[in-house]
Amino acid sequence: xxxxxxxxxxxxxxxxxGDTVFQRxxxxxxxxxxxxxxxxxxxxxxxxxxxIGPRSCFWGGYGGSLIMMDxxxxxxxxxxxxxxQVGLTGDxxxxxxxxxxxxxxxx
Numbered sequence: 001x002x003x004x005x006x007x008x009x010x011x012x013x014x015x016x017x018g019d020t021v022f023q024r025x026x027x028x029x030x031x032x033x034x035x036x037x038x039x040x041x042x043x044x045x046x047x048x049x050x051x052i053g054p055r056s057c058f059w060g061g062y063g064g065s066l067i068m069m070d071x072x073x074x075x076x077x078x079x080x081x082x083x084x085q086v087g088l089t090g091d092x093x094x095x096x097x098x099x100x101x102x103x104x105x106x107x
Contacts, residue, residue: 022045036048040057052070056068
């Protein structure tokens with residue numbers, strides 16, 4: 001996703017297909033999470049709760065796992081913990097460790 005389907009001289013999907021990911025399919029207050037979310041084709045998109053770039057998408061999981069791709073930066077970041085903390089809510093390790101470290105390294 002970060003390179004819009006193009007890696008090492010090979011095209012894995014068309015630019016048009018890559019563009020469809022960023023077309024909002026549904027949005028508003030998520031009935032489970034209770035926060036403003038926006039979803040494209042298979043990924044979360046920028047919203048007031050997740051303020052990322054217009055060519056960025058993400059997905060997360062229980063326990064704090066996270067993947068985020070940004071086409072403008074050509075960057076993919078993922079985080080998966082080696083020990084889940086059951087019952088922990090609002091776990092921000094993925095964002096704090098992975099995303100902030102990557103952004104700082106690119107500055």
